[in-house]
Amino acid sequence: MNSRYPLIRLPVIALLGIVIVGCSANRSTVQDIEQNAQADIVSSSQDNLRDGESVCKAIARELSVGDRQALNDRFDTRFVIARIESEIEINIYTKKDLRSFAHGLNAIMPGMSVVGEEQLRWDMLHGSGDGESYSCLVRTSLHEEGVSYVEFELRKVDGELRVVDWYDLLRESRISDLSVIFLRDINDMATAHLTAMPYQRNRVQQEQRRFLEFLKATKSGDPKRVLAAYDGLPPRFKQKPLYMLIALNMASMLDNGHYMRALRNLERRFGAESRYGMLLVDLYYEEKQYHKVDRVLRKFKQQVGEDPLLDLLLASLELEQGNMEAFYAYCLRIVDGNPNYLDTYWVLFDQFVADGKYPDAVLVLNVLKNMFEITLNKDVFVSEEKYRGFRKSAAFRDWRAGSS
Amino acid sequence: MLSMWKYAAVLLLTWHAVQAETLNNGYVVDSTPNWVVERQYDLDRPPEDALAVQYLLVDQQHRLLSKVSTAASRYFYRFAIRLLNRAGLAANSQLEISFNPAYQTLHLHSLKVIRNGVARELAGSVYVRMVQQEEQLASDIHDGVVTAVLIPEDIRVGDVIDYSYTIEGRNPIFGSNHFGTSRLNFSAPIDKLGLRILTDSSRFRFRSVGVELEPERHRVQGLREYALLRTNVANVIDDGETSPEYSPFAWIDFSEYDSWEAVNKWAAELYSGLGMDSEKVVALARKLRRQSSSDADYITRALFFVQNEIRYLGLELGENSHRPREPREVLNKRYGDCKDKSLLLATLLRQQGIRAWPALVSTNSRYGVERGLPSPGAFDHVITMVEFKGKSYWLDGTRLYQAGGLDDLGFSDYGFALVVGHGNASLQRMYPEPPLASRVDITEEIIASDFNEPVILKVKTEYHRNAAEVQRFQFQNMSLESIKRNFLEYYGRFYSDISVVGVPAYKDDIRRNRFTVSETYRIDNYWKQKDSLIYNKIYNLSYLETLKKPQVRQRTTPYYLGAPRKITSVLHLRYPRNVILKLDENPVSIENPTLRYVYQDQYSDGVYTHTSSLSLKQKDVALGDMRSYLDSLDEIRKDWEYTLTVANPDVVPGYSELLDLKARLKVLSGGYHE
CATH class of the missing domain: 3.10.450.710 (Tgt2/MlaC)
Known part of the structure; x- marks a missing residue:
């Protein structure tokens, strides 16, 4: 019954797994300190x-x-x-x-x-x-x-x-x-x-078997089996959001083709209903319907409230469209409001590197190193092709010399 | 608690009388006139409450004959008061009776001190000192009123003082029409209160305010008798801080004027035909016209001439209490009172074809004038009304320190005015939609060079209209050193380690009636540090003197706030370096029928900015709005003192790098906004 769906894949977030070797989790960051400061002046009425x-x-x-x-x-x-x-x-x-x-x-x-x-x-x-x-x-x-x-x-x-x-x-x-x-x-x-007429029993028993297979497939957690079972479900079940979303969830675990097909299926059935907008964001993104992505994200943000991840998604959307000033403005907004939201810095670092803004990339590395006490695996910059320009830069050499 | 002696004086100042009569020592001792009906009171009645005095009897009887000389008017008073404690004794051990010997005579009939049921008559022997106090002398007004101070001997706690007197005569300026007012309750209970008027006139009208009462009407010896008798009159608890029109006290007016138009006609006769053709006035008008660039400029030049070149001096003796002097005479003597100045200004303006009239107003009753009966006694001040380019302007020749154009001038909203000789002869509402009487714009800047160093506080305050005139007065009448000390004292209440840098500087923009004051202070120990945090207190003092809570909150009368006005405030705190300051930057608005307060916090590039503004929309907080007013005050006061907290860049690892990154992102975002 989990309900997780890929949502605007952030190209740079993959770095998380590559570069981080160690990160001190118990250390106070700027935001923690500020939150403590806020707590000092919170009125006693909020104690409860x-x-x-x-x-x-x-x-x-x-x-x-x-x-x-x-x-x-x-x-x-x-x-x-x-x-x-x-x-x-x-x-x-x-x-x-x-x-x-x-x-x-x-x-x-x-x-x-x-x-x-x-x-x-x-x-x-x-x-x-x-x-x-x-x-x-x-x-x-x-x-x-x-x-x-x-x-x-x-x-x-x-x-x-x-x-x-x-x-x-x-x-x-x-x-x-x-x-x-x-x-x-x-x-x-x-x-x-029990309630079916005699001439209906064959069909009923067939539906029961298919439904039971769907239950078993779901319990097995095998996406292919679940999708196959979903295809065999009677139409009245297949058209229900509950089953459609289970299928969507399974499709997202398989590959992009299955995922997009499941999304298009969802859009055909429920595209006009705004409540499934967030689930369709990946489809809109794939089809470069950025205005729809923007609209859905903003609407969802109103529902959720302040959330650095949503801001980062909006930033990435701007980046995708080449709106660099808007991209940096969103990043600044996140850094202002949630300075210890780590993903922002990785997104920024990757973009600075991609744009050849190497001193800025070093600035981000210094924030990661000093503020989050993240130990960076410098070999990554040597082995990864996309960092070739960066590793040849004076900024990188200085940083490497200074942090060794 | 209102002293009865002062009350009597108030009545006498309102009811003027007849001809001057020179007597030994200024008064006579004689018996109670036979037209007075003697009232009894219960000497043994116990006091109801633990007060200083007990009023056993307050009796007023007037014989007001219109068909004979004004000198025939008689005003009889009798008071019986028990002194209940030492405070009551101290407050009433000498009796004061005021009258104007220019047209009045005091007849003292009786002064008894009753102790244990035994009365001593002291009227013939009491020591009486006649004092010309000229209580309004500080206001440059000479009214000729004399006070007889009676000092009876051997008065003790528990004694009853019973005394009576008659004032004979009234100010002849009022002719044959009588009018007056009589209070129907006091701040202390009254066992018996009587009012009786005997008159030969059929024009008397009565109107009670605060309590519904109608006098009984009888015929007595060919005269009409109007009589009221109240017993066990409860005391009035005054909330205080209330506009005059919401007075909790009750009173009754009587008047022979049937309309405000009739009062206007009376006044018009006093002001008509005076000095329009005087050579001196005409010459002055021409001179001012030559100096003026426009009609509007001429109006303000004439106003400033009357305000500044004619010294205020009120010789309000006899008929001159209400009759203005000729403008020529005022110009010659270079002094005058409100009516003299008003007439001179109106004359100067009319000389140049500008429509202007003297206008009677009440500085005491203000909007309350409308509640009473029409009479000349309703007014105590005269200003000038000008109709210019479709607007009415109310100019006051007695105000000082005014400046600017017609629409920049400060003003007082007296509520209603009777514009003498105007086509609309009834009461006129001065400002149907009162404009802002004052505006104050405050800019504060706190500049920090380092978290370990003192900060510099710069304050710049720009005052408009009334507020500018108050400041102009202050700076012209106090030394800069005194002002500096006062300012420092004010800020010292909040910043314990504050010192002044230099003296306050000011700029007087008389073209626009704006007065700007600049102050600079140094504040030591401004920053407080704890662990990795830096704190500083923000005091938003701009509204401290304006928004106050009433002393009495469970009120029976509206709370008076003062004239509608607006204050804006901008505070910039310049941090020594860029910091991370998390704020809710959305504007916050607090609004109710009485006020509107808006504020917003912002931070950018190392500068914290707090902007706020307060608009008082009404002069009073209505009873129904009191709860929301008090609630909003609690809410607003949270914005007056608060703490800002930032992380110490020198202590938190990575903080400096983060600030650098933020600065860089700001550049890269190019000022983009969603």
Whole structure:
């Protein structure tokens, strides 16, 4: 049930994996210090918010490090289950087909912490609430896997703030909404033969088999199998956003061709609905419909609020169109508001190198080195062809001499 | 608490009387006239509240005959007061009765001190000192009013003082039409309050304000009798800080004038035909015209001549309390009071074909004039109304330190004016939409060369209209050293280590009526450092004197803020170097029916800028708006004192490089904005 989609691939972010050898994670950065300063003058009326904020930060940290045990304790499925039972009018634990789903719900959240073999980075963006309930917006991003925005809904249960539901901003759906739809379909399919007329039974049994295969394929996590099963689903399921988005998710794991086909399929069916705009951004980007990308990003930014990643996506969009002043203005805006958002510096570094602005590239390296205490593998600049001009420059030689 | 003696004096200043009469010691002792009805009061009535005095009786009876000489007017007063404690004793141990001997006589009928039910009559023996106080002398007004100060002996706490007197006569300038006003409650409770008027006139009209009352009407010995009697009159708790028109006190007006037009007609007779053809006035008008570049310029030249070349001096003796002197005489003597100046100015303007009239206004009642009955007593000041290019201008010949063009002049909004001899003879609203009386633009710049060094604070304040005139007065009447000390004292309340650099400099732009003051200070220990952070306090002092909370917040009357005005403020803090300062740069607006306050924080290139402006839209905070006003004040005051925090570039690793990168990005972005 994860909902991560590639989103405007940032060409330079790949550097993250190449250049960083080590990075001190516990060191105070400029932004941390300023946030502490702000905290000093926060009025006491906001004290009661700190509980919720600290819980959300802890969840983001646990998601980032994949602490499954801790995450299991954070999540309370009873509220979602109760909603499912209330809306479908069933006792979920008396239904064999549904019982496993109920148990599976508990595994969803820990599962959000990884994609494939890689750990995801989770950042808490904003939070609000009071002593009894709290909601916080969390962003996850992993360079090649795109981004996801989730708003956790926390309530005080037995004296502890626990996640009782969450809202996926890209899908514009809550986990409880999706669960109700999904389980209603499962329940309907499981009992369809009981209500079918004799002449319908063959068709019903065939649909049941296909639906069951889709469930099994999804559980296997094999994208090809899921897509094949999706193709075999009855049309009334294939046209539902829930299944279409599962297929889209799987297609994105295969290759660009599958991904674009899935996106076009989504656009044909739901292109007129603005709520899926963010999911279609990659398609618009591929088709160089930059005005649509810009419109969708800005609209989404209004929903999310301040987020350096969205600004960086807008910066990259400007860069793609050759609007250099706008690109640098966006970067400046991020550096102003979120000076320790690391990705910005990599994007800038790559662009400075590409433009032959070598002293500026060195300036960025110095920020990375001094502010983030990042140890840079200088050999990368020697081995990578794209750095040939840079490594021959006086700026690079001076920097290398000075930092050796 | 209003002293009854002062109250009596107020009445007397309002009701003037007849002819001068020279008497021994200026007053006579005689018995109560037989037209007065004696009222009884309860000597044993216990006081209701723990106050300094208990008013057992306040009685006013007037015999106002229109068909005989003004000298026949009689104003009888009687007060019975119990002194409840030492404060009451101290405040009432001497009795003051004011009258104008030019046309009035004081008759003292009785002065009894009652102790334990036993009365001592002291009227014949009491020590009386006649004092010509000339209370308005400080304002260069001589009104000839004399105060009889009665000093009875052996007065003690618990005594009741019961005294009565009559003032005989009234100012002949008012002719046969009587008018007056009488308060119906005080800041202390009154057991019994009476008002009775005997008259031969059928034109008397009454209007009570603050309480609905109508006098009873009777016939007594061929005269008409109007009588009011109030008992157990509760005291009034005055909120204070209230416009005159919202006075919490109740009163009743009586007048023989049936309209404001009738009052205008009375005034027009005093002002008509005076000096238009005087050679001296004509010559002065021509001279001023030669110096003027336009009609508008002529108007202000004439105004400034009357303000600055004619010294203010009010010899308001006898009829001259209301009758202006001829402009020729004023020019010869080079002094005059408000009505003299107003008439001279109107005459100078009319000489050059500019439509101008004297205009009667009330500096005390202001908008409250409209609530009362028409009478000459409603006004206490005269200004000049000019109609020019479709606009009305209200010019005051008694103001000093004015400058600039017609639309730059400071002004006072008295609410309503009676423009003498104007086609619209009724009360006129001076400013249907009051313009801004004042504007002040403040620019502060804090310049820092290093986080370890003192900062320089430069303040430049530009004053417009009324505010410019106040500053012009200050700088012309105080030494620069005194002003410097006052300014330093003011800033010293906020910055403990502040010192002045030089003396304040000023620039007086009399062409536009703008007055600019520049100050420079040095502030030591401005920056506070803790760990890797640097703090500094920002004080936005521009509104400190303007936006105040009322002393009484649970009010029964609107809170008076003063004339609508605007203040703008810009503060620049120049950091020693580029820093990272996270701000919400969106403008913030706080608005309600009373005020509008807008502010914005910005940071760019090492300069933090705070801009703000305050517009007071109304002169009063209405009762229904008080909650929102107080709430907005709390909100606005958060913007008056706050702390800015930045990371110390010398302590945080990579900070300097980050600043360099930001500076570079700024160049590369070429000023691009979304």
